[in-house]
Amino acid sequence: MKFAIKHEIKGRIRIHLAQKHMTYRQADILQCYLEKEANISKASVYVRTQDVAVVYTGSRDGLIRLLSRFSYETAQVSESALENSGRELNETYKEKLINSVVMRTLNKMFLPYPVRVAITTVKSVKYIYHGVRTLMKGKLEVPVLDAAAIGVSMLRGDFNTAGSTMFLLGIGEILEEWTHKKSVNDLARSMSINAEKVWFVNEDGQEVLISASSVKAGDLIRVHMGNVIPFDGDVAAGEAMVNQTSLTGESAPVRKAEGSFAYAGTVLEEGELTVKVKEAAGSSRYEKIVNMIEDSEKLKSSVESNAEHLADRLVPYTLAGTGITYLLTRNMTKTLAVLMVDFSCALKLAMPVSVLSAIREASTHSITVKGGKYMEAMADATTIVFDKTGTLTKAKPVVSDVVSFSEELSSDELLRIAACMEEHFPHSMARAVVNAAKEKHLVHEEMHSKVEYIVAHGISTTIEGKKAVIGSWHFVMEDEKCVIPEGMEDRFEHLPLECSHLYLAIEGKLAAVICVEDPLREEAADAVRELKEAGITKVVMMTGDSERTAAAIAKRVGVDEYYSEVLPEDKASFVEKEKELGHKVIMIGDGINDSLALSSASVGIAISDGAAIAREIADVTISADNLHEIVTLKRLSTALMKRIHNNYRTIIGINGGLIALGVTGIIMPTTSALLHNMSTLTISLRSMRNLLPKEEKA
Missing domain, CATH: 1.10.1140 (Bovine Mitochondrial F1-ATPase, ATP Synthase Beta Chain; Chain D, domain3)
Structure with a gap:
């Protein structure tokens, strides 16, 4: 691309493109191309004057080279981002x-x-x-x-x-x-699909994680529970309940089985589906959403x-x-x-x-609000309910230790097995296990049969003919009746109390306890205090963790009430009771466990790094990794x-x-x-x- 530099200061440059006319699509391609670069913090493309202003960090020469090799024809940008751009409408x-x-x-x-x-x-x-x-x-x-x-x-x-x-x-x-x-x-753009990776089913029937952009019509992809279906297509195998609320307005999940048609952007709540892709571009989901919104009062x-x-x-x-x-x-x-x-x-x-102005202003704080009525409910809300993991605590917990209870398998091998099981499910604890295996360069290829996920409990599968389960104490030790290997009781008694624990059992015996540190967000206590100053009268924390962990976090954060070892239906039940008392309730969560409560609340707020189903059901999505943005939304409303x-x-x-x-x-x-x-x-x-x-x- 040919251009002339019109003006520049350190960290900012304005150029004029050597072309007679610029289309809106060309402007969008150039803007997407620049914004995906890590060293560019802001890019503005002006259609009328064919000018581009870029705010950048790093090398000036590197930026010049980046601009010089740009071409509208070869630039790799998201087609959905171009289709959903509001530039032409505004102009x-x-x-x-x-x-x-x-x-x-x-x-x-x-x-x-x-x-x-x-x-x-x-x-x-x-x-x-x-x-x-x-x-x-x-x-x-x-x-x-x-x-x-x-x-x-x-x-x-x-x-x-x-x-x-x-x-x-x-x-x-x-x-x-x-x-x-x-x-x-x-x-509609806030509800559009942002799938980057999908599980591709190869000729041998094995799942391989690949880029969504490389999927072609006719490919088979597998969608696990809690994930968004990224493409329109026919169901080739499996059975599942799919939430189509965002697309059709149906409140109840719809059963999908072989021979059914699956719509891009709907959420798989229960089960698992293999979908034969009809169109790689996700069909006309954007237009469907626009029509749905225009026909509603949302x-x-x-x-x-x-x-x-x-x-x-x-x-x-x-x-x-x-x-x-x-x-x-x-x-x-x-x-x-x-x-x-x-x-x-x-x-x-x-x-x-x-x-509209308020929703636009919220977006400048990385807050997506799906309608004006949620701003109004946010302003009136007096009760706020936090899920602990991924909200009050950081969205990226880390594995601090893997305590082995197996004489045959090493800690690394047990971590590899755990990562293989957990990689299918979008939760912060699962990601911590997968990331720990990745840091140790442990290759966790598919070594299990079908994975079954039990909401708020854990995962069950079969590895080399042996039943393996991973999850909470309640699921592994009480529901599945697993036992501690003989002679290992003392090791179990001395597990670190400050960590959350994931229990891995094979063939009914405890094989490992994965200790996960879930550090509290630095701003959590300040955010809770500021929410009270902004008009919230009751701050509640609910978690599936133990009483000991919950009490420690609650004390440090300063919540008014906390509940430990709760199930998804307990969260939703609490929200409904508060609403019956005449309170407007805000629910904040990031996992599959929270989807029920998010849909029940007056305002459901999802942390965007969490599960797809939480983001889809929620009324508000916060992209910024900072709880102060919740305070900002309350003040803005x-x-x-x-x-x-x-x-x-x-x-x-x-x-x-x-x-x-x-x-x-x-x-x-x-x-x-x-x-x-x-x-x-x-x-x-x-x-x-x-x-x-x-x-x-x-």
Whole structure:
């Protein structure tokens, strides 16, 4: 790629590309190409000017070489990222806004008055038609008010006022449409699939972990419990219950077996499936999600819906006020002053813009919120429930020791067996075992038969004809009736108390205890304290760990209540009981165990490094590895509700004042309409500003 350097300082460079025209797709390819590089912290591509600004670390020469060898044709970027880019949508609506303002200005400056009157008359037909049509349906809603204001102005010969009203209504329509489409697209992107690795089934029937980008149509892939199905395809083998909520809206899991069709992006809750891939690109899941969202009310918070309904409910009162003013004053000028002031524009525009802005601001903190109603629930929430592992503790626990209870197998061999069993399941403890084996260069090829995962308990399989289980004390020693080898009781009694323990048993005998350190997050105690300051009255920790481990963590973090050795249904049951008491409940988790509670909570928050099913079911996903972002979301949600209520008061105050000034004859209807529309735009623009001060973003 050829380019010229326009400006540079240490760590930042701006270049101009040597090409006449840049398409939106080319801009997205270049941006994706740059952002995936580890030494580039930020890249901005400007389509109109063909400029690129890059913030980088490391070698300048290395960056220049990277840019020089770039080619649109050969760049390896995610096709889904290109398909789901919002660049073209935003640019299209920006152009619409600019064109509307430019055309309005040019018309007023250069067109003769009779021509402007003709244009205004033609444009008014649409608004008057919609108003009459609404009235004929027996409804007194906003289109009736718009049609009355425009129609009366034109009958009086006040074409300037009619033109200004239609211009600002048009701007409002563009902003409202942009707001809706951007919200839908942002939400759809947040629900899109980000599978990087999949289990490919080779000709011998063995599973091999490969890159998702290398999968082709016709390939067989195996999906284990708790994972997202990454591609559309026919079920070739297996039986499972699949959660299709995000795609079809069905609340209950759907049974899938051989001959069924599996949809990309749905989550396998129970069982295991082998899927024959239909399309490597994941079919048209993105479009399906968009259609689903547009047909639902998921995006709207109750304050948004209330604003829309209030706008329509105010129409009869505005029309009644117009009639009363005329009867009392017999003055058409004063009567028009009431008609020209419409509460609905500001109410319908400012509220969704406020919510969209808050969701956008949340995304700058690596927080994905799947709809405005979750921001509202977050603001009202008083109880928060934390799962311990991966949330209050770090998402990457580590294996500190492998205590062997086997005379035949070494600690490394036992770790290799454990990693082979655990690698199929997306949980932080499982990843700790797999990572420990990887660090020791222990190759854990498939040496077992079918793996069965028992939620909140452990894993069972057969290795070389011998039954092997790994999991909690309750599962291995109580449910499976495994025993400690004779003469090893003293070793068992002296296991390190500060660690969590994974028990591995082969043929009914304890073979190893894997000691896993689950270090507490440095910010955990501060985050809990700040949540209480932000309005949370009850902080609860729930964990499947022992009483001893739970008590130690609870004391250090400062939670109000804690529960140990809980099952998934216990977490969900606790959430439901709190809701029955009238509390809005936030649930934070990262594993398969938490999915039930996440779906039950008023707001379910998933840590993005956790299980796919948790991310899919959750209402909010936090990508940042920092609990302070939960505090940020709480403050942001509270600030959003405060802004919305302030907007209500401001809109009613300004429009009420304009009506009073018009009725008393202090201002003319044209001035009243202009001030009303200017205030609507001002409130909407103010609603786009960030809610949190800069110091809270540091």
